[in-house]
Amino acid sequence: MKNLLVAQSGGPSAAINATLVGVVEKGLADQNIDKIYGAKNGIMGILTDKLIELNDKLADPETLQLLCQTPSSALGSCRMKLSHWEESTFEYDKIIKVFRKYNIGYFIYIGGNDSMDTVKKLSGFCERMHIDDIKIIGAPKTIDNDLMETDHCPGFGSAAKYVSTTMSEISCDCNVYAQPSITIVEIMGRDAGWLTAASALGRLNGDTAPDLIYLCERPFFVDQFLDDVRAKMEEKHSIIIAVSEGIKNEEGDYVTDTLKDRAVDAFGHKILAGASRYLEEILRFEIGCKVRSIELNVMQRCASHVASASDIYESRLIGSAAADYAISGGTGKMACIKRTSTKPYRFEIDFVDIDQIANQVKTVPDEWINPAGNDVTQEMIDYLLPLIQGELPCTYKNGVPVHLRLY
Amino acid sequence: MKNLLVAQSGGPSAAINATLVGVVEKGLADQNIDKIYGAKNGIMGILTDKLIELNDKLADPETLQLLCQTPSSALGSCRMKLSHWEESTFEYDKIIKVFRKYNIGYFIYIGGNDSMDTVKKLSGFCERMHIDDIKIIGAPKTIDNDLMETDHCPGFGSAAKYVSTTMSEISCDCNVYAQPSITIVEIMGRDAGWLTAASALGRLNGDTAPDLIYLCERPFFVDQFLDDVRAKMEEKHSIIIAVSEGIKNEEGDYVTDTLKDRAVDAFGHKILAGASRYLEEILRFEIGCKVRSIELNVMQRCASHVASASDIYESRLIGSAAADYAISGGTGKMACIKRTSTKPYRFEIDFVDIDQIANQVKTVPDEWINPAGNDVTQEMIDYLLPLIQGELPCTYKNGVPVHLRLY
Numbered sequence: 001m002k003n004l005l006v007a008q009s010g011g012p013s014a015a016i017n018a019t020l021v022g023v024v025e026k027g028l029a030d031q032n033i034d035k036i037y038g039a040k041n042g043i044m045g046i047l048t049d050k051l052i053e054l055n056d057k058l059a060d061p062e063t064l065q066l067l068c069q070t071p072s073s074a075l076g077s078c079r080m081k082l083s084h085w086e087e088s089t090f091e092y093d094k095i096i097k098v099f100r101k102y103n104i105g106y107f108i109y110i111g112g113n114d115s116m117d118t119v120k121k122l123s124g125f126c127e128r129m130h131i132d133d134i135k136i137i138g139a140p141k142t143i144d145n146d147l148m149e150t151d152h153c154p155g156f157g158s159a160a161k162y163v164s165t166t167m168s169e170i171s172c173d174c175n176v177y178a179q180p181s182i183t184i185v186e187i188m189g190r191d192a193g194w195l196t197a198a199s200a201l202g203r204l205n206g207d208t209a210p211d212l213i214y215l216c217e218r219p220f221f222v223d224q225f226l227d228d229v230r231a232k233m234e235e236k237h238s239i240i241i242a243v244s245e246g247i248k249n250e251e252g253d254y255v256t257d258t259l260k261d262r263a264v265d266a267f268g269h270k271i272l273a274g275a276s277r278y279l280e281e282i283l284r285f286e287i288g289c290k291v292r293s294i295e296l297n298v299m300q301r302c303a304s305h306v307a308s309a310s311d312i313y314e315s316r317l318i319g320s321a322a323a324d325y326a327i328s329g330g331t332g333k334m335a336c337i338k339r340t341s342t343k344p345y346r347f348e349i350d351f352v353d354i355d356q357i358a359n360q361v362k363t364v365p366d367e368w369i370n371p372a373g374n375d376v377t378q379e380m381i382d383y384l385l386p387l388i389q390g391e392l393p394c395t396y397k398n399g400v401p402v403h404l405r406l407y
Numbered sequence: 408m409k410n411l412l413v414a415q416s417g418g419p420s421a422a423i424n425a426t427l428v429g430v431v432e433k434g435l436a437d438q439n440i441d442k443i444y445g446a447k448n449g450i451m452g453i454l455t456d457k458l459i460e461l462n463d464k465l466a467d468p469e470t471l472q473l474l475c476q477t478p479s480s481a482l483g484s485c486r487m488k489l490s491h492w493e494e495s496t497f498e499y500d501k502i503i504k505v506f507r508k509y510n511i512g513y514f515i516y517i518g519g520n521d522s523m524d525t526v527k528k529l530s531g532f533c534e535r536m537h538i539d540d541i542k543i544i545g546a547p548k549t550i551d552n553d554l555m556e557t558d559h560c561p562g563f564g565s566a567a568k569y570v571s572t573t574m575s576e577i578s579c580d581c582n583v584y585a586q587p588s589i590t591i592v593e594i595m596g597r598d599a600g601w602l603t604a605a606s607a608l609g610r611l612n613g614d615t616a617p618d619l620i621y622l623c624e625r626p627f628f629v630d631q632f633l634d635d636v637r638a639k640m641e642e643k644h645s646i647i648i649a650v651s652e653g654i655k656n657e658e659g660d661y662v663t664d665t666l667k668d669r670a671v672d673a674f675g676h677k678i679l680a681g682a683s684r685y686l687e688e689i690l691r692f693e694i695g696c697k698v699r700s701i702e703l704n705v706m707q708r709c710a711s712h713v714a715s716a717s718d719i720y721e722s723r724l725i726g727s728a729a730a731d732y733a734i735s736g737g738t739g740k741m742a743c744i745k746r747t748s749t750k751p752y753r754f755e756i757d758f759v760d761i762d763q764i765a766n767q768v769k770t771v772p773d774e775w776i777n778p779a780g781n782d783v784t785q786e787m788i789d790y791l792l793p794l795i796q797g798e799l800p801c802t803y804k805n806g807v808p809v810h811l812r813l814y
Contacts, residue, residue: 041584070579071576072583073583076583077583078584161806161807164806165808166706168807168808169706169808169810170709173708176479177448177483178485201807204804204805205804205805205808205809292704292705294704294706297699298701299573299576301580302576302580303573397611398611399608399611399792400568400572400575400608400795401575403614
């Protein structure tokens with residue numbers, strides 16, 4: 001009998017705890033597993049021997065359900081990359097020592113790109129050192145949806161549902177006056193525009209926003225942008241624009257870098273303005289009407305009260321599959337969602353070598369952005385649509401959602 | 408038989424269409440009413456003869472239900488104050504002419520302070536001119552909760568539920584890393600801190616945010632603020648602060664005015680920074696840890712997918728009561744919610760003379776703010792709690808909420 005260890009890493013999402021639930025459920029059900037441990041704050045918690053036993057804490061289905069509706073990482077998170085073991089095995093020796101102390105046979109690491117780098121290095125180290133009784137599997141998680149080899153990433157669907165729902169509500173809000181106005185909505189994604197693209201789903205039921213969409217994959221030209229805005233304002237008095245936080249100019253520099261070079265705050269520091277603030281200033285200067293900028297900020301990654309049912313379902317399933325695969329002897333891989341059909345939506349879970357995934361970014365295919373670079377195509381809509389389907393009952397108490405704390 | 412006219416004005420809310428539904432329901436059911444008209448963009452639509460007939464558009468219960476879950480003003484809105492009729496009757500003559508053209512006997516104006524000013528002036532004009540066959544009643548609406556004479560305002564409860572729900576989720580999100588961090592959440596309210604106070608409800612189920620709360624009613628001292636933050640950071644590594652957008656210094660100037668005097672953007676313009684941005688810069692300079700600022704922006708007033716059931720119920724009821732009161736011959740008043748008991752929560756609707764309401768602001772009582780000025784008291788919690796109770800089924804299609812468009 002071996003023990004199972006699970007940890008979470010990277011930025012919060014509304015679904016990462018559903019994957020944790022999947023891992024724990026498998027561990028509780030499998031007769032090869034004795035104890036299930038969770039490491040606090042990802043790999044940092046393993047390095048510092050901060051493990052907590054989960055068997056009793058997560059024994060009943062009601063608690064697991066509450067954990068599923070708790071956003072962010074219930075075990076805590078970190079943003080940490082291991083050093084290369086070829087250079088120093090210090091961290092690795094520490095980790096293996098903790099694994100041995102707790103008799104860990106299986107380690108599931110839930111996270112994004114940095115976490116998959118950890119899976120790659122740690123499983124590579126074990127292979128090199130002929131440590132073959134510790135199996136390490138990655139479970140994907142990122143609202144950026146930018147991990148390779150998986151059709152999409154757990155957490156993305158819920159973020160996309162929040163973005164599209166909110167966009168449809170902003171559409172009602174910002175079209176209410178007769179006066180001309182422009183609203184810019186900034187959406188997370190520095191290198192991949194998937195989540196910004198999901199704003200297009202806000203139009204599915206007849207709401208009109210967004211009128212223009214700019215992803216970070218295409219170079220951003222201010223002149224073209226102003227032309228687009230002026231053309232839309234000819235058609236209607238109030239327009240709403242969705243923009244990736246990571247839009248860059250032709251040289252590949254963030255457009256906000258231009259602003260930062262010039263703007264200073266009350267203390268003489270450069271202003272840390274976002275893309276929407278930058279565009280707000282440009283539009284106010286060049287167009288002159290009422291302009292508002294909105295950052296969806298952390299809400300887009302933690303609004304679990306409006307999570308996508310299909311995302312939570314898949315996230316839970318992928319956690320369970322990852323644990324199952326490790327217990328069956330698999331290591332050095334990430335659980336991936338393989339879409340087998342879009343209409344009707346069908347998928348299966350397979351496991352892909354971690355070397356094909358770690359430290360890479362899956363960006364939006366150019367052909368899913370329209371030729372003018374200010375909207376997405378129907379292929380993109382078809383791809384996104386299944387990921388935001390379904391609503392979950394959310395348990396409220398005192399009028400506010402209930403969240404589970406593990407420590 | 409007379410016709411009934413309804414219009415909406417002021418800023419959007421998640422409940423203003425529920426009040427419209429209440430008015431329409433009463434009009435449809437009352438045998439004294441022939442047609443029900445809605446004016447586009449509030450009083451502006453009356454001045455410009457832009458009325459639409461609502462009887463057929465809102466004939467079935469399913470459509471009314473969809474309208475209840477549609478945020479913002481389905482009839483459009485405006486921000487317009489009538490001139491004084493003692494100075495010029497031009498606008499008033501135009502309005503009465505349109506009323507006569509459409510045989511309007513009853514006019515319900517749903518809105519906040521500016522709208523109640525319109526109710527006051529228009530009913531005053533009718534009284535002075537002995538026009539006694541047109542009855543004018545105000546129905547309150549504002550997420551700011553700052554109208555006099557009513558225990559609370561329709562729309563506030565839903566905004567409060569959004570703020571508390573979001574605060575509980577931000578609590579999960581921002582406490583996830585082991586590193587020290589400060590998060591500032593800016594909440595709407597320039598003159599009244601009710602909605603900022605509602606952030607305290609985010610703690611009801613054990614989430615810890617907000618750690619500090621600053622309302623715009625108390626003067627804001629930067630030094631005291633820094634002392635508060637430093638003291639909290641001694642207790643815990645990650646803290647979350649709720650702040651009214653309208654916090655002012657001892658002289659009564661918005662704290663952001665200080666910043667605007669000094670900060671310039673890429674075009675040499677003064678930066679239109681919010682309170683949270685201002686505090687973010689101060690904290691980054693003075694404390695030096697990771698600081699994030701979040702504006703809940705328009706989402707706090709339009710997130711109808713997480714509306715408060717009790718707010719939507721009361722909003723609908725107050726619309727119906729306002730129409731009923733007008734049809735019964737009442738005029739020059741606003742429908743008010745009178746709380747008769749807090750535990751258990753009970754209320755009734757009464758009608759208060761509009762002169763006691765228009766152009767005044769109900770701020771938070773000083774005794775509902777703690778002595779240190781950085782939190783609210785239990786009396787405030789008791790007052791707020793009933794207003795966010797209950798969740799409503801929201802109709803989704805394609806994974807996104809369905810909204811109703813009236814034109």
